[in-house]
Amino acid sequence: MRLHSLILFALLAVQPAVQVQAHLEQTLLTTVAFNSRTQRLEVVHQIYAHDVEHAFGNLVQAEGGLDNVPAQALVGVELGKTFKLWKLDGEEIPLALVGAELEAEFLYIYQEAGITAIPESMRVEHGMLRNYWPNMRNYLNVDYGAVIKSLIFSDNDGVKTITNE
C-alpha cells in the first residue's frame, strides 16, 4: 500500500480555493459526548463524503476512492489531527483515532479519550477541511447530559472555549 499522508498538507495548502457556492454550504458536525458505560470521551465527526473527496482529490483516488478502507484511514489520520481539545489549564486531552467509516453520504471519523468525566470547560480547535474550503463551517455539539452546548468554527476562527457554565 502506498501512503501519501506525509505530503498531504503541502498539497492541501496549494489547492485553489475558488469554490463558488450558490446554494450548498460546506459544513460538518462534530459531537463530543462522555460515554459512562465505557468511561471514555467520544468524538464523532460527521462529514459530507463529497467534501472530503474534493479536498483530498488524487490522494483518495490513489487509494481506490473513499469507498475503500485505506482511503478512509488516510483521511481519518489527516483530518483527525485538525481537531484538538484542551483543559482550561492548557493540558491537552489526547484524542486517539478509533477509525473511520463511510455511511450513505457521510464519512464518520471517530476519536476518543480515556478520561473519567467531561470537563465543564474545554478549549477547542477545529480546523477540519477549513484550509481547503474557505467557506467551511464546522459545527460542534458538546453533550453535557442535561444540556447541549454548541460552537461554530468558520472564517478565521482559532481556538474557542466551550463551557457548561
Next chain:
Amino acid sequence: MMVGVNKQFVGTGEFTLEFGDFEVHITVPADHIVASTGTLQNPNAVLTDEQQDRLEQAQDSDTPVFIVTPQEAMANEQEGTDETVTWIFEAENVRDFAWASSRKYIWDALGHQQEGAAYPVVMAMSFYPSEAEPLWSQYSTHAVAHTMDVYSDFSFDYPYPTAISVNGWENGGMEYPMITFNGYRPVEDEETGERTYSRRTKYGLISVIIHEVGHIYFPMTVNSDERQWTWMDEGLNTFLQFMAEREWEDDYPSRRGDPANITNYMLSQNQVPIMTNSESVLQLGNNAYGKPATALTILRETVMGRELFDFAFKEYSERWMFKRPTPSDLFRTLEDASAVDLDWFWRGWFYTTDHVDIALSDIREYSISTQDPEIEFPIQRQEEAEEPVSLTQIRNAVLPKRVEEFPELEDLYNENDEFTVSNVDRNEYTSFREGLEDWELELLDQSIADGLMVYFLDFENIGGLVMPLPIRLEYANGESEDIMLPAEIWRRSPHQVTRLFLSDQAIVAVELDPLFQIADTDRNNNRIPQQIQRSRIELYRSNNPTRDLMADLLVELEQAETGEEADAGNDVPLQSTGE
C-alpha cells in the same frame, strides 16, 4: 404587489423578482452553441438542418438524443472563427433570464410529455463540454426529465417550453427560469487520462440537477420571496428533491429530508427559528433546507398521511403559481385544503427552536377485577404471600412473641386472615352487581371472560415539540402491533400524557417511534423495558468488519508519519488513550 424586494442585499437571501416577458438577441462567435431561457426564434439562422432534424426527433424519443454529438463538439472546439451569429430567444412570464454560450458544448435533448398541459412537450436538454463526460450524457437530461415527472405530480404541469441543465462551476448549482447551472464532473487520472467518477459525484450531480430544475417550480413559478423567507423555496424544493430522489431509486443517498438526519441540528444551540429573516439565519443549510424539508416529510408520512398532504400541497402549488405567497399562505392552504388544524405544528417547527424528545416514562399494568370476593380474595392472599417477609420479622424469628406466651389473646382474626370471605363481603358483591345497569353488567362479564388487561402508558414531552406518537406494542405471544396516537393527545396537557390500552394479550414491551419517523433526538427513553442505545463508536467497534484492517492501517500511517519503519507483522490495534 412586490413584497420585500426593496432591501439592501447583504449576502444570504439571494433574489426575488417580478414576472416579465423577454426578447433577447445574443450575438456570439458563429461556432458557439447557446443555451438560454426562452424559445429559440431563429433556428434556421443558427442551427444546421441536421441539428433541427435531431431536435424534432428528440421530441418523441424515450431517451436523450444528441443534437451536437461529443465528436462534433470535439471537432468544433478545435477550429475557432472570426464570424458571429445572433441567437434570438423569447420568454414569457419569467422572473429572470439567463444564458450560456460555448464552442465546446455537447447538446442532448429529450421530449418530456405532459398531455393536456399548456406545453404538451417540454424539451429537457443538457449542455456540457467533453470534460463532463461520460457522466453527463448518462445522467443529466434524465435527471431533468425525472424532476418534471415527480414535481408535476406533486404540484402542476411544468409551465415553460424548455428545462435545461448546463454544466457550470464545480460542485455548485444555480437556478433561473427554464435554465439551471450544475457542477460535478468526472476526474481524469493523471497517468492514464481515463475519466472516472465516484458515487458521490454521480449522486451529487443527479441531486443538484433535481434541486435546481426543481427551483423552476419553487420559486420561479410559485414566486415566494427568498430575500425574506429562504425556506419557502429552499425548504419546499428540498422536500420535493427528497421525494424525487426516493423515486429515482431505493436507498438513494439523500442528504436531507429524512427525520433521522435532522436530530443533531435540532439539538444544537446555534439555531434560530425557520421563520427568521434570510439575512439573520444561522446554519442556512439546516435551517432553510433541511429542517423545513423534514417538517414536510413528517407532515406527509406521519401527521396528515399521504392522501391529505398530497392534495393540500398540490392545492397550495396551483393556487399560488405565478403569484407571491407568504408563509401564512402556505400554512393556511395546507390547513384549509386538508381540513386539518396544523397550528400546533407550524408553531413548534417553524416559530421555535424546540426539538423532539418524547419519553415513554412508565407503563402500568392492571387486570379487571370481578369484585367477587370468592375469586378476588384468594388472588390477593396469593399476591401477599408472594411478597417478601420484612427483614425485621425474619431477624425477630428467634424472639418470643406475646401471643404465643398468652394464647388467650388470639381470637377469630388470628384464625381467619383478612382475605377470608365473610357474609358482609358477599352481600357487598351482590349489591354491587345489582347496582349496575344491564349493559354495564354485560360489559364487565364479557371483559372478564375475555381476560382483558388494562395498560396505562405515560409519555413525557422533554424536548418541547409535541408530535404524534407512533407506538409498537409487543405481546407475550411474540406478535406486535403498530399504533399511531395523533398529536391531538397533547392538546390539554403538552408536557405529560397518559394513554389507556385494553389488550387480551399481555404486553411485554412498548417502543415509541420504532420507524424513526418523528425526529426524536434521544432514543434512550423510547422503550420499556429499556434497551441500551449504544453510541456510534461502540457500534463501530462491535459491528464493523473492516475494523481490524483499519486498526492496522492506522498503526502503519502513524508510524510512517513519525518516521518509524512500518512493522508488517504488527497487528496490534491502535489502543485508545488511557488504556
